[in-house]
Amino acid sequence: MNKHANKGHTVSQEIRSHLVMFTAKYGDLKKLDRLAAQRSGQSHYWPEDPCMHGHMFWRTVGGGRCVMCERRYNQQARNKRLRAKDESRMLDIDALLEERRLQRELKEMEL
Ligand SMILES: [Zn+2]
Numbered sequence: 001m002n003k004h005a006n007k008g009h010t011v012s013q014e015i016r017s018h019l020v021m022f023t024a025k026y027g028d029l030k031k032l033d034r035l036a037a038q039r040s041g042q043s044h045y046w047p048e049d050p051c052m053h054g055h056m057f058w059r060t061v062g063g064g065r066c067v068m069c070e071r072r073y074n075q076q077a078r079n080k081r082l083r084a085k086d087e088s089r090m091l092d093i094d095a096l097l098e099e100r101r102l103q104r105e106l107k108e109m110e111l
Helices: 003-026 034-039 067-110
Strands: none
Touching: 003 067
16 A cells, blocks of 8 residues: 555545534634734634645634644644653553562562
């Protein structure tokens, strides 16, 4: 299977699902440029060019940040936190196993 083609497919699906979520959250925004969006009080505008990560997606009028990138960044931060949590849990299990092993060895020595 072609990895790249698969990846492209995933990305466009990702954008579609983001678009659905975004529309649900903010309603139907007009695809205005930044200045026009600012004038009409819209929170987001539609860029002329894709962002540095290639997303053609809404950006915040305030900071000009790509919503897709922000979401991704938040997701990655969350994944990182979850991974760290998993790792510390694994360490706990290791410590527990080690403790049990020592207890067993102690018992065997007593016998
Ligand atoms: Zn982006």
